[in-house]
Every structure is written in structure tokens, then in C-alpha cells.
Amino acid sequence: MADIDNDKVQDLEIGIVGSGSMGAGMTLLFSEHGSKIGCYDYDGEAVKQVMEEAKKDSSVDESLVHGFTSLQKLVDAFPKSNSDSDSDNRRVFVLSLPHGKPVDGILDELLPLLEKGDIIVDGGNEWWEETERRQRKTKEKGVEWVGMGVSGGYQAARHGPSMSPGCSPEAWEYLKPYLEKWSAKAPNGEPCVLRIGPGGAGHYVKMIHNGIEHAHLSILCEIRSLLKHQLGYSNDEISSVFESWWKEGPLRGNFLVGIGYKGLKFKDGGGIHDEEGIVEGMEDKVTQDVDKSEGTGTWSTKEIAERHVAAPAIAASHQLRIISADKFERLKVAKNLDIPQPSEAKEKKLDKKAKDELLKTIHSAVYGAVLSAFVQGLHIITRASKDQKWDIQLSDCLKIWRAGCIIQSDAISEFLLPKVEKFGPNEPLNLLRDVPEVAQELAKTYDSLKKVCMIALETDSVAPALSASLEYLKAVGGKNLPTDFEEMELDYFGHHNYDLKRKPEKGHEKGNYHTEFSRTPGV
Structure with missing residues (x-):
């Protein structure tokens, strides 16, 4: 030496x-x-x-x-x-x-x-x-x-x-x-x-890469838990399901799905021996955000708020990690709340043919949530690039994510890249607004995502990233949102003004109208 x-x-x-x-x-x-x-x-x-x-x-x-x-x-x-x-x-x-x-x-x-x-x-x-x-x-x-x-x-x-x-x-x-x-x-x-x-463009893109990664990690851990605890699949069976997704279909070549099926096969490792898989012996806590050894999830969530971009799946995944980090505190809170814990789903009793159909639905739901996280992350990068005058080409992001990274997802890259390459670095790009094929692809997964979230809701399962993905589609695809009532109250107490439905205004400038509401005494 x-x-x-x-x-x-x-x-x-x-x-x-x-x-x-x-x-x-x-x-x-x-x-x-x-x-x-x-x-x-x-x-x-x-x-x-x-x-x-x-x-x-x-x-x-x-x-x-x-x-x-x-x-x-x-x-x-x-x-x-x-x-x-x-x-x-x-x-x-x-x-x-x-x-x-x-x-x-x-x-x-x-x-x-x-x-x-x-x-x-x-x-x-x-x-x-x-x-x-x-x-x-x-x-x-x-x-x-x-x-x-x-x-x-x-x-x-x-x-x-x-x-x-x-x-x-x-x-x-x-x-x-x-x-x-x-x-x-x-x-x-x-x-x-x-x-x-x-400037900081390179580190920024890696930061948002990690935000997307955290969303994907949460989506997969939530769906694995649903398959295991609510639908009765063994870890070996889930491994086979993930392997089939990794080999073909819209999640083909997804890195996290790939290491997921491989990891579930391990019976021994790091002080654990369990015939059901070493995952069963691992504590259910993620500490990297709370102990500050990993900053990118926190920074990504901060950017979502400060850039005013909707990315609820990324934010929800971060919140789940934070909640998970202190098991002792969580157990005390659970004792105080005393709410129902996750239970078996009625779908567990389905016959093989019906279960196979349900797996197709779950596959579609996971794909929709994973693709949605990409869309959300790319939107943040677009906004930051415009704000900072970095001229980031979104197609370059997708190109460097084709191998060697945690969010590698071959089928999704092959789908998105040709559509994004058409846009220059200075063109405002909202994939759901400017690329109808992406919106249409997500729309195909909506019913599946809704079905999976209904199972999670009925069984009291924890599924924040999956639920946030569904709510994201409902909100960005909603022709009328419940925020008209919020506008009324904002104008009532804060003179924030509003616009009129009969005279819609483009953009997000302050409204042109105000009502001087009669206040109730004591309010």
C-alpha cells in the first residue's frame, strides 16, 4: 500500500x-x-x-x-x-x-x-x-x-x-x-x-430530485403496507408483484421498485433473522430529516411553499417521515388518541381472479402517483429556473435521471422525454397545462388511485402520499373549487378583495371587488 x-x-x-x-x-x-x-x-x-x-x-x-x-x-x-x-x-x-x-x-x-x-x-x-x-x-x-x-x-x-x-x-x-x-x-x-x-442550479435540481425520491419512497412504503397488512400478501408475494412491475409496464425500470423487490427477499441481515423478511424487524422510523443529516426533503418542502407551486405528494412524504422519526413519542400520542388501528380489508377475501384484477388497479394507482410526483417536481424546477434566470432545460433533467439515480424510471422517462424536449429553457412549462398527453395519462389512473385510497380510508391505513396524489388530481382538475367561500371570508375580515365568476381574470393578481360586510357584534 x-x-x-x-x-x-x-x-x-x-x-x-x-x-x-x-x-x-x-x-x-x-x-x-x-x-x-x-x-x-x-x-x-x-x-x-x-x-x-x-x-x-x-x-x-x-x-x-x-x-x-x-x-x-x-x-x-x-x-x-x-x-x-x-x-x-x-x-x-x-x-x-x-x-x-x-x-x-x-x-x-x-x-x-x-x-x-x-x-x-x-x-x-x-x-x-x-x-x-x-x-x-x-x-x-x-x-x-x-x-x-x-x-x-x-x-x-x-x-x-x-x-x-x-x-x-x-x-x-x-x-x-x-x-x-x-x-x-x-x-x-x-x-x-x-x-x-x-450558480446553484445543479444543487437545486438534485434537491428536487430528492423531493421526488421521497414522494416515491412514501408511495411504495404505503402500498407495500396495504398489500401486506390489509390485503394479506406475504413479503415474498409482494416481492414478486414488484418484480413484475419492474420488468414490464409503466413502472418498468423504476429503481425503487427494483430494489424493493430485491430487499423484500432478504431473510438475514444487520442483526435480523426473520423468515418473513428482515423488513419485519426494522423499526418504522425515518430520522434523516429530523437529525438534519439529510436536508433535501426539508429544503424541497420549503421551496414548495416559497415558490408557490403545488406539490402535495412531496410535502406529504416529508410529513410522514417527520411523524415517524420518534417512535416513543408516537406511541404516547397513539395511546392518548386511542383511534382505530389499520385493519384487514374486505378485499382480502377475494378469489384469485378478483385479486389479480385488484392488483392491476393497484399497479395503475402506483404508476399514477409516481408519475404525478415527477410532474410536481418538474413544475418546481420550472418555477425556480424562471425566478433565478437559470435557463434550466427540463429535458436535461430527465436525461440525467435515466440511469445512476434513485428516481430512475425507464418507462416514465421514455414517455416524458420526447414531450418535454419540444420546449426550450425559457418557455413556461406546466406539464398538465401544456402537454395534454401527460394530463391524459394521469387521468387514466384516477379511478385506480381513488379505489386504492378508498381501501386505505376504509381500513384506517396510513397513506398520505397516495391520498395527496389523488387530492392533487382532484384539485388541479377541478373546474370549481370550494375556495369561493374562503374568498368571501378573506374579504370579510381582511378586505382582500375578490373577482367575479361572470368576469374571470387571467393570472393571480388581487381581485377588483370588495363587499363591506356588516359585522356581528362581538366578532
């Missing part, structure tokens, strides 16, 4: 800062493709672990992997020539760190060691405004800061992720050959990486 902080190394191509699971995966991936890598971490044991993995990995040339516990020595291990006249020999550093203070800490330590033309790529999840703040800071020294979303988890980091860099065109041109080599590849061989736009 090579020595750590070797002063003789002077020909690095890439420096990886952070040797956790993601950083380690990228170190091995980049070196597998022939790049000479320096992996840095203040924890020497973490660096040694990466170097040991490189030694054991038959697809990696361990001589290309060098470890560092000194940032200064990492910087010094690059070729010495780095000047304005040597733009083809920039030093590139890829950060794989938790968001927030750890990134600022490394930036403060690293920036004084760099020179004009060097590039720092933040490959973690980060709030887009923090990315733009750091870009302004590094620009003063002529250093490029690239905010790059990296999707697919630690396994994709090792074998090829989907990536969404937000940066200047010049930084993209320099990084493009590397990123295209390292990225996941779509079925047609195209790299799943594109310059998404300037």
Missing part, C-alpha cells in the same frame, strides 16, 4: 476531500477510469480504509490511489505548473462532505492554498443559496466553485452516478471529459451528466 502524505507524488489529476462512503466510492470509480487520485480526510484510518479497498478491488490500479491527511500536501501533489497560460492543467478538488459548516471549514482551509483557474466541485447535497455564496467567495480569487448534485447513493458513487453540475460554461468544458467518463450511462450510451445551468 502506498504511503500516506507521500511528498514524491506530483502528478495527481483529482483530489477527493472526504473519505466516507460517497468519497471512497468516487475515489475508486475515478481511479478505475484511469485518473490518478488523491483522497484526503483528517481521519487517517478512513484514508487507509479507502487505500485498502483500492488494493482489494481488482478493477482498480492501486498505484493510482494516494492518501492524504494534509490538505497542503494534497495540493502540492498536483503538477506544479498552474498559471493563466496553462489552463489545461487546472487542479480539481471534489468535496464529498456533509452540507453546511464542514464545507465552509474545508473551503476556508483550502482556498488560500489555491491559484487562479483551480476548480472545487462540491459533490454533496447543499442548499443552493449556500452554493452561490461560496461561488462569490471563490470568484474573488479566480477559483471556480461548482455545485454538483451527485445521485444514486454510495453504490452509484462507486459504479457511476447521475450528476448535475451548476457552474460556468468554462468550468463545464474543462470538467466535461472527466464527468462524462465517470457518470452512469443511459440505455443509449449517453452520459447521465449535463451542465444544468449557472
Whole structure:
């Protein structure tokens, strides 16, 4: 194994800062493709672990992997020539760190060691405004800061992720050959990486990717619970159902459906042995949002509110995760509420033919909810791109999501991409308004989604994302909403004004009419 902080190394191509699971995966991936890598971490044991993995990995040339516990020595291990006249020999550093203070800490330590033309790529999840703040800071020294979303988890980091860099065109041109080599590849061989736009655009798209991901996760956990506890399917049977969905039909190639059917087959793992599957021994709590190790769901929900975009499935999935996070608190609340717990559905007693028909209905409902989450997420990106003048091309988002990412869904990509490609980056795009085929496709799933939500309602099952998906379709497809009464009350107490049904107005400007209501005494 090579020595750590070797002063003789002077020909690095890439420096990886952070040797956790993601950083380690990228170190091995980049070196597998022939790049000479320096992996840095203040924890020497973490660096040694990466170097040991490189030694054991038959697809990696361990001589290309060098470890560092000194940032200064990492910087010094690059070729010495780095000047304005040597733009083809920039030093590139890829950060794989938790968001927030750890990134600022490394930036403060690293920036004084760099020179004009060097590039720092933040490959973690980060709030887009923090990315733009750091870009302004590094620009003063002529250093490029690239905010790059990296999707697919630690396994994709090792074998090829989907990536969404937000940066200047010049930084993209320099990084493009590397990123295209390292990225996941779509079925047609195209790299799943594109310059998404300037500034914080790359991290923004990854953030909303994760919002869509959270909606999909919730939809699938809700439907698995319904199949298991209300309809009486075993985990092995549900695994077979998910496998059939993954192999063909509108959910073909959906990553989460795919790992769902595989995960349900595991009987042993991580301290659990259960013939029904290890999922039965796992606590029903998701803590990543509450413990702040995962910020993207919270940020996505914040963006829904601040951009004034309807994305109820994404918001509902976030709320379910928050409710789930503290099991002890939840059990106390459940005792106080003392409401009915989920029960068996009458449909459990159906014969095989009827159950097969019901499964088709469930398949359609899940597809509708998953597709709806895509529509909601893309709408948020459209609004943000317009607000921030990022010129994000929605078709580019769909292209980089074709492989290497958590929301990969082959059939849905094949359906959406040709329809979205027709629109330019500056065209306002609401898929349900501007692409009738998408609205029509969702309409086909409406009755199925309604049926599944009725089963959940009748059995007291928890199904917030599925229900939110149905309510979303009902609301955006509603010719008349109950909000006329809300308008009346808003005008009554707040003089908020209203418009007239007989004289409809385009847009969302304040209404032209007001009634001076007679107040009831004491109100």
C-alpha cells in the first residue's frame, strides 16, 4: 500500500476531500477510469480504509490511489505548473462532505492554498443559496466553485452516478471529459451528466430530485403496507408483484421498485433473522430529516411553499417521515388518541381472479402517483429556473435521471422525454397545462388511485402520499373549487378583495371587488 502524505507524488489529476462512503466510492470509480487520485480526510484510518479497498478491488490500479491527511500536501501533489497560460492543467478538488459548516471549514482551509483557474466541485447535497455564496467567495480569487448534485447513493458513487453540475460554461468544458467518463450511462450510451445551468442550479435540481425520491419512497412504503397488512400478501408475494412491475409496464425500470423487490427477499441481515423478511424487524422510523443529516426533503418542502407551486405528494412524504422519526413519542400520542388501528380489508377475501384484477388497479394507482410526483417536481424546477434566470432545460433533467439515480424510471422517462424536449429553457412549462398527453395519462389512473385510497380510508391505513396524489388530481382538475367561500371570508375580515365568476381574470393578481360586510357584534 502506498504511503500516506507521500511528498514524491506530483502528478495527481483529482483530489477527493472526504473519505466516507460517497468519497471512497468516487475515489475508486475515478481511479478505475484511469485518473490518478488523491483522497484526503483528517481521519487517517478512513484514508487507509479507502487505500485498502483500492488494493482489494481488482478493477482498480492501486498505484493510482494516494492518501492524504494534509490538505497542503494534497495540493502540492498536483503538477506544479498552474498559471493563466496553462489552463489545461487546472487542479480539481471534489468535496464529498456533509452540507453546511464542514464545507465552509474545508473551503476556508483550502482556498488560500489555491491559484487562479483551480476548480472545487462540491459533490454533496447543499442548499443552493449556500452554493452561490461560496461561488462569490471563490470568484474573488479566480477559483471556480461548482455545485454538483451527485445521485444514486454510495453504490452509484462507486459504479457511476447521475450528476448535475451548476457552474460556468468554462468550468463545464474543462470538467466535461472527466464527468462524462465517470457518470452512469443511459440505455443509449449517453452520459447521465449535463451542465444544468449557472450558480446553484445543479444543487437545486438534485434537491428536487430528492423531493421526488421521497414522494416515491412514501408511495411504495404505503402500498407495500396495504398489500401486506390489509390485503394479506406475504413479503415474498409482494416481492414478486414488484418484480413484475419492474420488468414490464409503466413502472418498468423504476429503481425503487427494483430494489424493493430485491430487499423484500432478504431473510438475514444487520442483526435480523426473520423468515418473513428482515423488513419485519426494522423499526418504522425515518430520522434523516429530523437529525438534519439529510436536508433535501426539508429544503424541497420549503421551496414548495416559497415558490408557490403545488406539490402535495412531496410535502406529504416529508410529513410522514417527520411523524415517524420518534417512535416513543408516537406511541404516547397513539395511546392518548386511542383511534382505530389499520385493519384487514374486505378485499382480502377475494378469489384469485378478483385479486389479480385488484392488483392491476393497484399497479395503475402506483404508476399514477409516481408519475404525478415527477410532474410536481418538474413544475418546481420550472418555477425556480424562471425566478433565478437559470435557463434550466427540463429535458436535461430527465436525461440525467435515466440511469445512476434513485428516481430512475425507464418507462416514465421514455414517455416524458420526447414531450418535454419540444420546449426550450425559457418557455413556461406546466406539464398538465401544456402537454395534454401527460394530463391524459394521469387521468387514466384516477379511478385506480381513488379505489386504492378508498381501501386505505376504509381500513384506517396510513397513506398520505397516495391520498395527496389523488387530492392533487382532484384539485388541479377541478373546474370549481370550494375556495369561493374562503374568498368571501378573506374579504370579510381582511378586505382582500375578490373577482367575479361572470368576469374571470387571467393570472393571480388581487381581485377588483370588495363587499363591506356588516359585522356581528362581538366578532
